[in-house]
Amino acid sequence: MSIIFSPLASLRQIRLTPSREDGIPQDLEDDLRTYGAQLIQEAGRLAKLPQVAMATAQILFQRFWYVSSMKQFGIRDIGMGALYLATKLEECPMRLRDLVNVYDLLHQRSNYLLEHSSSSSSTTFPKFTYLPMAYSSSRFYDLKNAMVISEMQVLKRLGFNVQVQLPxxxxxxxxxxxxxxxxxxxxxxxxxxxxxxxxxxxxxxxxxxxxxxxxxxxxxxxxxxxxxxxxxxxxxxxxxxxxxxxxxxxxxxxxxxxxxxxxxxxxxxxxxxxxxxxxxxxxxxxxxxxxxxxxxxxxxxxxxxxxxxxxxx
CATH class of the missing domain: 1.10.472 (Cyclin A; domain 1)
Incomplete structure (x- = not known):
């Protein structure tokens, strides 16, 4: 029977992560890790993906920051790449276009909440309306390219060791x-x-x-x-x-x-x-x-x- 190996961070990586080595405080790194994992979970729910795909993506996301710095890569981009890769690993693939649209929706909603929470003291906001991107727009192609590049970076930085044993x-x-x-x-x-x-x-x-x-x-x-x-x-x-x-x-x-x-x-x-x-x-x-x-x-x-x-x- 084959054994699935779960790679763990080394003692040196725990002591000094690449992000902290670049001057990012530990509390900020923890918050960004949490934010990126929550984005993956929310995107997976909106895309109606199984929980195993979202969990696999979150584990790959957490591993990535022990070999790479948050100064070099964006939280959202790496989350997109990890989730796109996880859909392939868990044999529940989805169209790249759909995943780009889901993350764009989350981005627009986040900006909407930030804008209204800072501009008004009232807790009642106008209803959020999502404005889909045109598939021929430069923004769509930028997000699509960022997702593909991020997926390749996750594979490269983790040495293609993307086996995940879920708990x-x-x-x-x-x-x-x-x-x-x-x-x-x-x-x-x-x-x-x-x-x-x-x-x-x-x-x-x-x-x-x-x-x-x-x-x-x-x-x-x-x-x-x-x-x-x-x-x-x-x-x-x-x-x-x-x-x-x-x-x-x-x-x-x-x-x-x-x-x-x-x-x-x-x-x-x-x-x-x-x-x-x-x-x-x-x-x-x-x-x-x-x-x-x-x-x-x-x-x-x-x-x-x-x-x-x-x-x-």
């Missing part, structure tokens, strides 16, 4: 082994599935294996709903607790960044969950044991991930 099957298998599938009234599996989708808006798919992502989202889901599980159940799946802490903290930080924009509180880590993780403040130090499953080289120096104390309060 959804792993999530379902783990839930079945833990007896969570029968708890449909609690929505544990559905909640974990949603958390897994949201994790694709961060760099996590390029840092951790599908098994770690699946176990971490199950952990967050069962603690949010309050469903008991055996102690240290993640060891059954050979998942390291420190890796799971990093994944959970990154997802919570994503929600916190979104909360700052909306003014709402999407998630709050309970004290019980914090105690289960065994950490309220973490300065994660990688050793050869910690990173054996991820394949990243060992380092005696502490590596500051995205986990901070405020993610657990």
């Amino acid at each position: 959804y099957g792993t999530l379902v298998s783990y839930c079945q082994m833990l007896g969570l599938v029968g708890n449909q009234e609690k929505g544990i599996v559905e909640n974990a599935w949603g958390l897994l989708n949201d994790s694709l808006q961060t760099s996590l798919p390029a840092l951790f294996s599908p098994s770690t992502l699946a176990a971490s989202t199950i952990f967050l889901s069962v603690h949010q709903i309050g469903h008991p599980l055996p102690d240290r159940w993640w060891e059954l799946f050979d998942v390291d607790q420190k890796d799971m802490v990093v994944v959970c903290g990154t997802i919570l930080k994503l929600y916190e960044r979104l909360d700052e924009r909306t003014g709402a509180r999407a998630w709050r880590m309970s004290e019980k969950t914090e105690q289960s993780l065994g950490v309220a403040r973490i300065n994660l130090s990688l050793s050869s044991k910690d990173i054996r499953a991820t394949g990243k080289p060992s380092s005696p120096e502490p590596l500051n991930f995205y986990v901070h104390a405020y993610a657990y309060t």
Whole structure:
């Protein structure tokens, strides 16, 4: 049986991404990663693509920024190229023209919202109307060429290693082994599935294996709903607790960044969950044991991930 290999970022790429090497702050890079992944998700929904195509595109998108800088390539263009490539990989191809139109619609709608939100204090705007491009216009050909070039850049920069192992099957298998599938009234599996989708808006798919992502989202889901599980159940799946802490903290930080924009509180880590993780403040130090499953080289120096104390309060 063939094994699908999921390439992960190296320790050097994690420490200093090409974008941060070019002077882009980490917070800005995280926000741009999230924005590009959300564009891919929205474009895929408008184009009625299957979720596997959108997830594959988001993972390729996140990998790309560990080998390329955001100063050299546009977020929208690389997202278009990744989604166009993913439709071929997942055998759900769509016409290039249709995908260009979808991204143009999203671009026009974004400009419309920015224009009206800055020009008026009222929350009631005129209805947005999409103005399609003429297929003979220079704008259409510019977008089409940008998509084709971006697809080639994704292939080139990733060394044509575009195999993606999606974590959804792993999530379902783990839930079945833990007896969570029968708890449909609690929505544990559905909640974990949603958390897994949201994790694709961060760099996590390029840092951790599908098994770690699946176990971490199950952990967050069962603690949010309050469903008991055996102690240290993640060891059954050979998942390291420190890796799971990093994944959970990154997802919570994503929600916190979104909360700052909306003014709402999407998630709050309970004290019980914090105690289960065994950490309220973490300065994660990688050793050869910690990173054996991820394949990243060992380092005696502490590596500051995205986990901070405020993610657990």
